[in-house]
Amino acid sequence: MNTPLQGSAKAVRLAAIAAGVLALGACFAYAAGWLGQTKLPPQRIIDTFEAQAGQHPGYRKNHAKGLCVSGYFQSSGQAAAFSTARAFSQARVPVIGRFAIGGANPYSPDTSVPTRSLAIQLSTDDGQVWRTGMNNPPVLPVSTPQAFYELVVATTAVPGTGKPDPAKVQAFFAAHPESAPFRQWSASYKASDSFASTDYNSINAFRLVDASGKAQPVRWRLEPQTPFAALPAQVDDKQFLQHDLQQRLAQGPLRWTLRLTLADPGDPVDDPAKPWPAQRRSIDAGTLVIEQVDAPEQGACRDLNFDPLILPQGIEPSADPVLAARSSAYSESFNRRSRETLGTGARP
Numbered sequence: 001m002n003t004p005l006q007g008s009a010k011a012v013r014l015a016a017i018a019a020g021v022l023a024l025g026a027c028f029a030y031a032a033g034w035l036g037q038t039k040l041p042p043q044r045i046i047d048t049f050e051a052q053a054g055q056h057p058g059y060r061k062n063h064a065k066g067l068c069v070s071g072y073f074q075s076s077g078q079a080a081a082f083s084t085a086r087a088f089s090q091a092r093v094p095v096i097g098r099f100a101i102g103g104a105n106p107y108s109p110d111t112s113v114p115t116r117s118l119a120i121q122l123s124t125d126d127g128q129v130w131r132t133g134m135n136n137p138p139v140l141p142v143s144t145p146q147a148f149y150e151l152v153v154a155t156t157a158v159p160g161t162g163k164p165d166p167a168k169v170q171a172f173f174a175a176h177p178e179s180a181p182f183r184q185w186s187a188s189y190k191a192s193d194s195f196a197s198t199d200y201n202s203i204n205a206f207r208l209v210d211a212s213g214k215a216q217p218v219r220w221r222l223e224p225q226t227p228f229a230a231l232p233a234q235v236d237d238k239q240f241l242q243h244d245l246q247q248r249l250a251q252g253p254l255r256w257t258l259r260l261t262l263a264d265p266g267d268p269v270d271d272p273a274k275p276w277p278a279q280r281r282s283i284d285a286g287t288l289v290i291e292q293v294d295a296p297e298q299g300a301c302r303d304l305n306f307d308p309l310i311l312p313q314g315i316e317p318s319a320d321p322v323l324a325a326r327s328s329a330y331s332e333s334f335n336r337r338s339r340e341t342l343g344t345g346a347r348p
Contacts, residue, residue, distance in 0.1 A: 066100025068301035071290040079285040083208035085314030086124035098301040110241035118200040119306035128312035134200035140272040141182035191231040204323040205269040207316040217263035222256035
């Protein structure tokens with residue numbers, strides 16, 4: 001049985017991971033306008049991020065620390081039967097992407113935040129664009145924007161400690177049994193030593209649409225072809241993940257398999273907190289190949305808004321309310337930073 005001290009330590013660790021996921025999710029709550037009984041604009045969450053992390057002009061207000069990369073996607077052809085999206089039939093699709101850690105502070109040490117993300121844009125030869133933002137958790141801790149707000153409150157750091165109140169964290173998760181899959185994932189989560197050996201998940205579901213108009217709900221995952229190695233217990237380099245990625249790419253391209261998991265009838269396609277059964281059919285849709293680092297914030301991805309609702313013909317959003325709320329928050333962050341310039345002394 002856990003002692004109170006052990007329980008507190010676990011609660012703080014879980015809060016740290018949940019807070020990282022809030023970099024993905026808390027903004028959805030504000031963007032959707034679900035704060036208690038009050039409708040609030042997406043500007044409010046961006047103000048909140050800036051209040052917590054400080055003013056960092058020119059940086060993304062979320063997933064602020066990252067670096068731009070480029071490469072291509074090589075289709076296997078296996079997904080073409082499910083979707084007319086050209087990305088699944090074109091032999092090689094140019095890709096611009098961005099690796100990042102969660103949070104609004106661009107100066108955070110790379111290994112201080114559990115959440116890692118990879119956002120990519122695929123530009124096909126029919127003139128269409130597909131953007132997708134993926135994160136290392138396979139599910140979210142909650143199902144609705146309202147619950148996200150409650151999670152924001154529960155994981156807010158206590159003044160003077162820099163950490164959330166373990167009792168509030170424990171109370172939140174006790175009141176939200178839908179968080180069980182996320183808690184199970186976080187309990188077993190082991191950070192890898194590289195962006196290159198990290199899984200990235202769509203979390204939300206989408207619909208592939210074939211030539212006849214038939215829709216197939218899916219979630220996708222980028223599975224690294226780089227073997228897993230655990231993150232060292234002691235890391236002194238604040239740019240550890242970025243330096244590692246640059247060194248690996250200097251030696252050659254890095255690859256991930258794009259795996260599409262197909263939902264069965266009755267699977268929860270509109271709830272990002274609920275995993276699908278492990279035995280669901282999946283297909284290897286192709287290989288993402290990252291060839292080079294372009295730059296941190298000044299690269300080709302600097303002016304890209306990786307809005308996950310920018311989809312090509314053949315891919316449609318699900319009715320997930322969290323997915324629907326993401327677009328407005330992304331837009332607010334993009335519009336605000338586009339009016340700014342990187343602050344004096346700012347570093348990527």
